[in-house]
Amino acid sequence: MTGKSPKRMREVKNVEIKGKKKKTATTKDFFALLKKLKWPIGVTVVALILSLAETIAGLVIPLITKDLVDTLSSALFSWKTAVLLFTIFVVQAITGGFSHYMLTYIGETIVADLRSKLWNKVLRLPVPYFDGNETGETMSRITQDTTTLKELVTNHLVTFISGIISIVGSIIILFFLDWKMTLIMLISVPVSMAIFIPLGRIMHKVAKGTQAEMATFSGHLSRVLGDIRLVKAYRAEQTEAAQGEKAIRTLFGFGLKEARIQAVISPVMTLTMMSILVVILGYGGAQVSRGALSAGTLVAIIFFMFQIIVPFAQMASFFTSFQKAVGATERIQHILVMESELPSGIPAAPSGKIRFDNVHFAYETGKEVLKGITFEAQPGTVTAFVGPSGGGKTTLFSLLERFYQPTAGEISIGESPINTIALSDWRAKIGYVSQESPLLSGSILDNIAYGLEIRPSPEKVRAAAQSANALDFIEAMPDQFETLVGERGMKLSGGQRQRIAIARALLYNPEILLLDEATSNLDSGSEIHVQEALVRLMEGRTTLIIAHRLATVIHADQLIFLEEGKVTGVGKHSELYNEHELYREFAKGQGLS
Incomplete structure (x- = not known):
């Protein structure tokens, strides 16, 4: 429903959504999520094989280089060795590209x-979820958090596996080449780990904070840009700019924290690598000069050193990305484990009278909005709900559409409680026209035919538009039914939007019709056209109307007066006028008798 008051928005944020409680994600949860996803098994196996081939080629290159350098020093240059080395370079490049x-x-x-x-999960979440979560935050889950997961798989996961193979293979070969120099290199590993592990934990917290703040910022952007006309109409640009600037500065702070950590990691890695290189060159050079080590072996050792250090540096990046992905998994799983709207039930929705039997409802525990509502609406009749604002009229419609479940009592049609009916079948029985009737971006045709599984014929669309008094203004437009309505239909007038909404409802052909102040925001000229269309729409349908202007519902089959969530009067206009004091005051205030 549209038009929520600030008070109601505060209330609905506290709606308890049934489902599993949010918990901190673990590595186990991350891999459990990966198992649920659609992996191209064949491509994955080939990619792993190619990555392994690339890694093995990388391990072979230093050994061949060793032989090549040794032949150079002995003036017996081997062209076969050079060609073999070049061939392996080519194989490594090709396998690397394909992988x-x-x-x-x-x-x-x-x-x-x-x-x-x-x-698909978000589309099927119950309405209370959207009441309590900003649209931009949900968008961030679908876009940014999933991208974080993709980057881990694409850029780091297989690199991590091949890196481990490269490190282990290099160390084994180095032990055979010169075990003393290998031990010198391995001393740097615990030193580096002592630095990287605590920094990695800090990076995890920073990355998690950045993602949460980015989701909040996305939510702010979505809210402001979605209601930009409200922002401009009330000159709130400066206020919104200040709030946006605050979020930007927070993101800036997180970015600097991450930069400070990287500023430590990068120099430490460089210092470690250069220190080892200097030690190896010094020690290895001395060994070469004494004849204890060949020049080719020294070159191979240096190559293998890089085969260890480079993957080791990549692992630091992997762990950072992995921590981000685990954090993203936590937020993704929070959505995936929520209970969707229950689609099951009686496959064909029954017909008959609509009955509310002692229905109670509260958005927030202890603050009831509806208090024991009981009434019946007979098939084919018109029931109008009137009374002061905040009495629970729109909430009553929300319960009927099953956006929320009553906290007590029962709503039924015929002899069947509506919550036992398949949700899609139940909502297929209902047509809804609100006081704003927002449209979706797209053409007039798209909006009239919105939600229908089978695209209606042009004749049916024209007939619906004509019955809704919309055909004349549509055909007067240059693009007619292909006219773009703009975001939320803002290129059309309020009366035009209402008539397109009525045409949609006519095409939908509902059994039950809900009208929520459908003519309250229109000028007199538009109201006449819309009122005529509504009369056609109501023919033969069970109609429930919310109205503040009593003149529009004075001839309803029954009027139900709602005050503070209670029914205080039921009857025709004349009956309520004679028996209900507050209704009589309403009628006199609007010039009715």
Whole structure:
């Protein structure tokens, strides 16, 4: 429903959404999520094989280089060795290129699957979730958090595996070449780990904070840009700019924290690597000069040193990315484990009278909005709800559409409680026209036919538009039914939007019609056209109307007066006028008798 008051928005943020409680994600949860995703198994196996081939080629290159350098020093240059070395370089380049493309393909495939799962889940979450979460934050989960997961798989996961193989293979070969120099290199590992582990934990907290703040900032942007006309109408640009600036400064602070950590990691890595290089060159040079070590072996040792240090440096990046992905998993899982709206139930929705039996409802525990509502609406009749604002009229419609569940009592149609009916079948029975009737970006045709599984014929669309008094203004436009309505239909007038909404409802052909102040915001000229269209729409349908202007519902089959969530009067206009004091005051205030 549209038009929530600030008070109601505060209330709905506290709605308890049934489902599993949010918990901190673990590595186990992360891998459990990966298992649920659609992995291209064949491509993954080939990518792993190619990455392994690239890694093995990298391990072979130093050994061949060793032989090549030794032949140079002995003036017996081996062209065969040079050609072999060049061939391995080519093989490494080709396998690296193909594996990179395949890893990207894998990452894109699983993130597409994850986004599809999230999108379908979000569309089926109950309305209270959207009441309590800003749209931009949910968008951030589907876009940014899934991208974080993709980057880990695409850029780091297989690199991490091949890096371990490269490190282990290099160390084993180095022990055979010169075990003393290998021990010198390995001394740097615990020193580096002592620095990286605490820094990695800090990086995890910083990355998690950055992602949370980015989601909040996205929510702020979505809210402000979605209501930009309100912002401009009330000259709130400066206020919103200040709030946006605050979020930007917070993100800036997180960025600097991450930069400070990287500023420590990078020099430490460089210092470690250069120190080892100097020690190896000095010690190895002395060994070469004494004849205890060949020049080729020294070159091979230096190569293998890089085969260890480079993957080791990449692992630091992997752990940072991994921590980000685990944090993203926590937020993604929070959505995936929520209970969706229950689609199951009686497959065909029954017909009959609509009955509210002692229905109670509260957005927040202890603050009831509806207090024991009881009434009946007979098939084909018109029931109008009147009374002071805040009496619970719109909430009553929300319960009927099953956006929320009553906290007590029962709503039924015929002899069946509506919560036992398949949700899609139940909502297929209902047509809803509100006081604002927002449209979606797209054409007039898209909006009239919105939600229908089968695209209606042009004749049916024209007939619906004509019955809704919309055909004349549509055909007067240059693009007619293909006219773009703009964001939320803002290129059209309020009366035009209402008539398109009525045409949509006519095409939908509902059994139950809900009208929420459908003519309250219109000028007299538009109201006449809309009122005529509504009369056609109401024919033969069970209609429930929310109205503040009693003149529009004075001839309803029954009027129900709601005050502070209670029914205080039921009857026709004349009955309530004679028996209900507050209704009589309303009627006199509007010039009715």
